[in-house]
Amino acid sequence: MEKKINYFENPGIENTEKVIELVKERREELGIENIVVASVSGRTSVKVLESMSDALIVSITHHAGFKGGDDLELQQEYVEKLDNAGVPVYVGSHSLSGVGRGISNKFGGVTPVEIIAGTLRMFSQGVKVCVEISIMAADAGLIPTDKEVIALGGTAQGVDTAVVLKPAHMGNFFDLRINEIIAMPRP
Numbered sequence: 556m557e558k559k560i561n562y563f564e565n566p567g568i569e570n571t572e573k574v575i576e577l578v579k580e581r582r583e584e585l586g587i588e589n590i591v592v593a594s595v596s597g598r599t600s601v602k603v604l605e606s607m608s609d610a611l612i613v614s615i616t617h618h619a620g621f622k623g624g625d626d627l628e629l630q631q632e633y634v635e636k637l638d639n640a641g642v643p644v645y646v647g648s649h650s651l652s653g654v655g656r657g658i659s660n661k662f663g664g665v666t667p668v669e670i671i672a673g674t675l676r677m678f679s680q681g682v683k684v685c686v687e688i689s690i691m692a693a694d695a696g697l698i699p700t701d702k703e704v705i706a707l708g709g710t711a712q713g714v715d716t717a718v719v720l721k722p723a724h725m726g727n728f729f730d731l732r733i734n735e736i737i738a739m740p741r742p
Contacts (some may be wrong), residue, residue, distance in 0.1 A: 558735060560736050560737065560738065560739070561573065561577055561737065561738040561739075561740065562738070562739065562740070562741050563715055563739070563740040563741065564740070564741060565740060566610045566679065566680065566681065566709070566710035566711075566715045566740035567709070567710055567711065567712070567713065567715055567740075568709070568711070568712040568713030568715075569713070570713065570714065570715040570740065571599060571709075571713035571714050571715070572602075572707075572736070573605055573738070573741065574707060574714045574715060574716070574717050574737075574738050575602060575606050575607075575707075575714075576606075577717060577737050577738050578579045578590065578603075578607075578705055578707060578717045578737060579606055579607055581705065581717075581719065581735075581737050582607065582610065582705055585703065585719065586704055587702075587704060587705050587719070588610060588611045589610070589611045589612075589613070589698045589699065589702075589704040589705070590603060590607065590610045590611070590612045590613070590704065590705050590706075590707065591612075591615060591689050591698060591704055591706045591707070591722075592612060592613070592614050592615065592688075592703070592706075592707045592714070593615050593616075593684045593685075593686075593688050593690045593706075593707065593708040593709060593714065594614045594615065594616060594633075595616050595617050595629075596616075596629060596633055597614060597616065597629050597632075597633025597634050597637055598633050598656055599707070599709075599713055599714055600612060600614035600633065600637055600642060600644070601633050601636050603636060603707065604636070604637065604640055604642060607731060608640065611698075612640075612642045613642070613643050613645060613692045613697045614637055614642055614643070614645065615644075615645045615688040615691055615692060616629055616644060616645070616646055616647045617646075617649075618646060618647055618649065620646050620682065627646060628704075629644065629646075635647075637667070643666050644699055645691060645692060645695050645697060647691055647695065649687055649691070650687050650690040650691050650725055651668055651669075651671060651675075651683065651686070651687045651690075652668065652669065652672060653668070653705070655667075655668040655669055656669065670711075671685070671728075674739075675692075678736075678739065679710070679715075679739045679740055680708070680709070680710040680716075681708040681709045681710060681714065681715050681716025681739055681740065682708070682716055682718065682733075682736070682739060683708070684706075684708025684709060684716070684731070684740040685706035685707065685708040685716055685717070685718045685720065685733075686706070686718075686720070686731060688706055688708060689704065689720055689722040689723075689731065690722065690723065690724070690725050690728065690731065692722070693722040693723060693724050693725075694724050694725050698722055699722075699724055700721070700722050700724060700730075701724075702711075702721070703719050703720065703721050703734060704719075704720060704721075704722055705717060705718070705719055705720075705737070706718050706720060710740070715737040715738070715739065715740045716736075716738060717736075717737040717738050717739075718733050718735060718737060719733075719734045719735040719737065720732060720733045720734055720737050721734060
């Protein structure tokens with residue numbers, strides 16, 4: 556099998572439209588129903604919804620307090636659009652940091668989960684995010700673990716990475732399989 560990977564010169568929001576276009580094309584080729592999108596404000600998930608309204612989309616955002624305080628970073632206008640379309644918005648702890656980051660922040664050192672996250676970042680921040688949000692969505696029961704999904708992640712804003720993967724629950728983390736990289740930035 557021969558497949559093309561789209562590489563971006565730089566990470567960031569400027570790649571969002573192209574990633575969505577590539578995901579739409581690959582989704583149709585593979586017949587994938589489920590798409591998981593990292594979307595802090597909800598804006599990127601709305602863009603995916605506008606492009607692929609027939610997909611089963613899950614939007615994943617930061618947990619409350621990610622930037623400090625108790626606030627969420629979601630924007631109500633996007634949440635309403637997603638809610639009206641039946642797109643679930645998941646808010647919860649990050650599967651590849653969570654309590655481990657709190658331990659490291661308090662006592663120093665590194666946890667095994669942070670080493671996994673660092674290893675995935677060797678590909679790109681977006682690859683790490685794609686794996687992380689897929690675990691989160693699977694643990695919430697929002698995506699199946701017995702078939703492939705497409706995950707979209709990125710660096711700061713928008714998306715610059717898309718992968719086809721077979722998700723797993725947190726308790727079976729090493730059963731997760733990254734089957735294809737559709738697009739990512741060159742580090």
